[in-house]
Amino acid sequence: MSKADLTHFDEYRLQTQLKHSILQSYLGAYLAVLGTKHKTIVYIDAFAGRGFYNDSKGTRHDGSPIRALAIVASDKKFHDRVQCIFIERRPDHFGDLEARVNEFLKGTSLPKSPILQNAAFGEVMDGLSGFFNNPSTRLAPTFLFIDPCGVEGVRLRDIVEILARDGCEVFVFFNYDGVNRIVGLAEAKGESDTLRDLFGSQARVDRLIRALDSRSKPDLLPVNRSSRYERLPGRKAQKESLDERSRKAEAAQPRADHRQAA
Ligand SMILES: C[S@@+](CC[C@H](N)C(=O)[O-])C[C@H]1O[C@@H](n2cnc3c(N)ncnc32)[C@H](O)[C@@H]1O
Numbered sequence: 001m002s003k004a005d006l007t008h009f010d011e012y013r014l015q016t017q018l019k020h021s022i023l024q025s026y027l028g029a030y031l032a033v034l035g036t037k038h039k040t041i042v043y044i045d046a047f048a049g050r051g052f053y054n055d056s057k058g059t060r061h062d063g064s065p066i067r068a069l070a071i072v073a074s075d076k077k078f079h080d081r082v083q084c085i086f087i088e089r090r091p092d093h094f095g096d097l098e099a100r101v102n103e104f105l106k107g108t109s110l111p112k113s114p115i116l117q118n119a120a121f122g123e124v125m126d127g128l129s130g131f132f133n134n135p136s137t138r139l140a141p142t143f144l145f146i147d148p149c150g151v152e153g154v155r156l157r158d159i160v161e162i163l164a165r166d167g168c169e170v171f172v173f174f175n176y177d178g179v180n181r182i183v184g185l186a187e188a189k190g191e192s193d194t195l196r197d198l199f200g201s202q203a204r205v206d207r208l209i210r211a212l213d214s215r216s217k218p219d220l221l222p223v224n225r226s227s228r229y230e231r232l233p234g235r236k237a238q239k240e241s242l243d244e245r246s247r248k249a250e251a252a253q254p255r256a257d258h259r260q261a262a
Contacts, residue, residue: 008049008149009049009050009052009053009054009063009093010053010054011053011055011056012053012054012055012059012061016053019064019147019173020062020067022171022173023064023067023068023145023171023173024067024071026169026171027043027068027071027143027145027171028071030143031071031072031075031078031082031143032075032077032078034141034167035075035077035078035081036077036078038081038140038141038167039081040081040082040140040141041078041082041083041140041141041142041143042082042085042139042140042141042143043068043082043083043085043143043145044084044087044142044143044144044145044162045065045068045084045085045086045087045145045147046087046121046124046144046145046146046147046158047087047088047089047121047145047146047147047148047149048063048064048065048086048087048088048093048097048116049063049064049065049088049093049097049147050063050088050093050096050097051063051065051066051096051097051099051100051101052066052096052100063097063100064145064147065084065086065097065100065101065114066100066101066104068084068145069084069101069104069105069108069110069114070104070108072084072110073108073109073110079110079111080111080112081112083112083114083115083140084114084115085114085115085116085117086101086114086115087117087119087120087121087124088116088117088118089118089119089120089121089153091118094116094118097116098116101114101116120153121146121153121154121158122153122155122158122197125158125161132161138165139162139168140167141166141167141168142162142165142167142168142169143168143169143171144159144162144163144168144169144170144171145170145171146159146170146171146172146173146174147172147173147174148174148175149175150174150175150178150182150194151175151178151179151182151194151198152194153197154172154174154197154198155197155198155200156197156198156199156200157200159172160200179198182194182195183195183208183209183212186205186209187209191205192205195208
């Protein structure tokens with residue numbers, strides 16, 4: 001298979017290993033605390049994938065759904081309380097996922113079978129709008145894992161719907177460069193549905209783009225962005241890196257403080 005033919009699941013990259021490691025620690029800690037206090041806990045893997053990765057040596061590595069099931073099955077204090085829900089949009093990935101989950105379940109005893117849905121996460125959330133819009137319904141503590149390829153299909157309103165409720169957590173793992181690329185496209189084209197869904201409104205997207213354009217407000221970017229920011233389309237001409245600017249701003253700080261003190 002040539003490098004160009006490799007898909008996301010044909011490599012087990014460092015970033016994927018880190019993602020799995022964070023997920024396992026985070027979910028394990030969440031269940032250890034809430035899993036003993038509540039009769040029902042929900043775990044949703046909203047972009048579940050195929051259930052496994054293959055590396056270049058032909059070794060198979062468990063995907064996030066299997067890792068979550070293993071954590072649930074490993075502790076009798078909560079193994080009968082956790083309802084896992086795995087959502088995967090692509091039929092071929094869904095078929096692989098179903099087969100891998102069934103294989104896992106044969107080798108373990110799990111009182112609650114996971115629910116698998118071949119659908120887009122947004123569709124599933126739209127289907128539950130009656131539940132979410134009814135103020136008298138309560139959601140069991142829910143851990144939502146959002147791990148898209150890129151950022152398409154991630155809607156801020158779905159995240160808020162879950163995160164706003166008691167005992168709920170959301171772990172979002174997204175491709176920062178992917179967002180940068182889409183921001184670049186939105187700057188060129190004016191609008192992007194993906195960005196509007198991700199940030200929740202066109203007004204927020206516009207604010208982000210204005211912030212990116214404003215050289216005096218680079219700190220509005222959410223993460224340490226110096227080199228990445230420079231790579232945004234249309235920004236190559238900038239001579240001074242943000243790191244350099246930050247260093248200059250820091251160097252100027254003591255003088256400003258001194259003036260204030262005086
Ligand atoms: C990065 S992979 C998930 C990997 C998986 N979480 C893991 O660690 O094993 C993203 C998956 O989300 C699926 N996907 C893309 N858009 C989706 C959507 N809107 N709803 C549900 N699944 C989606 C893709 O087909 C792909 O299989």
